[in-house]
Amino acid sequence: MTAVVRIRDLEVAYGSVRILEGISLEIRKGEILALVGETGSGKTTLAMALARMLPPGAAVRGYVEVDGWAIYDLPVPVLRSLRGRLIGLVPQDAMAALNPVLPVGAQVAEVFQVHLGLSASEAWARAVEALARVRIPRPEQAARLYPHQLSGGMRQRAVLAMALALNPPVLIADEPTTALDRLTQGEILALVRRLQAESEIAVLWITHDIGVVAALAHRVAVLYAGRLAEVGPCAEILSAPFHPYTEALVRTYYDLINGPRGEPLYAIQGYPPSARDRPSGCPFHPRCPYRQEICQDRFPEILQRGERIVACYFPRGNAR
Template sequence: MTQSPVLSVTDLVVEIPTRRGVLRPVDSVSFDIAAGEVLGVVGESGAGKSMTGSAVIGLIDPPGRIASGEVRLNGARIDNLRPSEMRRIRGKRIGMVFQDPMASLNPLLTVGDQLEETIQVHLGLRRAEARKRAIAALEEVGIPAADRRIDSYPHEFSGGMRQRVVIALALAAEPEMVIADEPTTALDVSVQAQIVALLRRLCRERGAAVMLITHDMGVIAETADRVAVMYAGRVVEIGPVREVVGAPSHPYSVGLMGATPSTSGDAASERLKQIPGAMPRLLSIPSGCAFHPRCPRAFDTCDREAPPLLRSGSSLAACWLCSPDHQHLVQSATLPEAIE
């Protein structure tokens, strides 16, 4: 990437002190997102993907806190801002779309009130202009008869339409980036496709950077430009979508893609690949590479030392197999066929 990234996260660590010890739901996470780019963050529950999103927008519930690392928005640090300053950035410079649209909408105000307020506050327009902008924004997200629907309350919209309103709201202040945390999880398949397409189109048109957090590999494959796979608080693989989803390097990514059932191909009679075990709890993250107890290709280094992100093709993978010292291990077996 030649231009400087919109969002740049470096060695981010989030800690939650509890009486049973300090939890690290996010551990040394680094990534960049460029303007107009969609970075998909995938992982299973407990991987730390949502916590990473919350950390970026400064919405970690106490006693959790950012213990170290940096978050930069267009070059300026935003991880150490005061809550009041952060509040000004959220909504204005970073738009947010969550799984539950009602979490972002005030049920007591009409959709128009909320849109107009955001536009007035952040863009400094007068009321009449703000209303015109609001109607245009609703039309843009595909709400039919926007000039009439603008005076409806959130509960008068269906689930999919509500999520469209939230997208309009997230984009109303023309933010530099949008964080979408499981934006389609609560929606039906046929509606989900519409929302994903809408989000991608609008962000591309406006050149906003998008951080798309989801557990759905299919949504990631179709939407993201680059993908970060998270496991037990760390990014285990990051790279272009074709590579990470189509030809993953990290054994966890390999397992994840193999475990995802598909509607295409002739795999119907084949067995799903399965990864043994489950995501470790935050209190008992294994030593070394956190994935090693479940990894079919783990060897002696893996339980001693956590691997850094190493180059593998055009992506980076946190796996000792990608280290030049261990190339002989890679040759001995090509990618694992059946992980069972």
């Protein structure tokens, strides 16, 4: 499949503090790539770097391409005009993403007015269609409601309608179902899978929930302390992880759903390092049960095994 997103040797730093290092990754047309990692691993920073929406003060090195456009080579006015056409963004907190004093229909319609120059009536009609596309019941009525009058799931659908309004080739979803109940979460995941299959959009889905990964993703990228630990097909990574960190993440998930009742759940020992105080060598080595002396000295080279890559001196399973 054609790569819609290409990231090469991406580094993001604030002063002397490096948040991301050496990130090289592709997202292909028609696939959902799940970006997984604990809080503080750099997942949101990677998403914002892809959309060129990092805050002032961020120093970015490397190359980011979206649908043939070198994002960091574009003048800011050009980038602003293209961003909604190239990338749709669904943040975690839908309430914060919506203007509380405007009906949701007006907010979706604004996308069509600003980017396509449609009249108010034309934009409103397109907004109702966009709300219907994400399966909001009675979209003509819902369009006139304010965000606080919608449930959490309906607000998230409205934000999704805005993100997909211009049919961008790439959608970034930053843990959009975390605050939703399981039933609503399942409905949103099913909706995204349907929309993604219909439009062949490339999706970067950010999460820390392996259950969501199992239900949604085609491929998985595992991020730890600002570096990629492992990338590969979802089914293979969940059944036979190569990196010890991935192995630990997967074990926590399966222990949660299949572990013996009454027994303590498995937990990864220790804590992820802060960006200001990362260890030398492999950043996971202080928590890794398989570490050896070399792991403390330098970051391991990337190993490729078919469709999978792993950064580990002592990978698990048939990667060795």
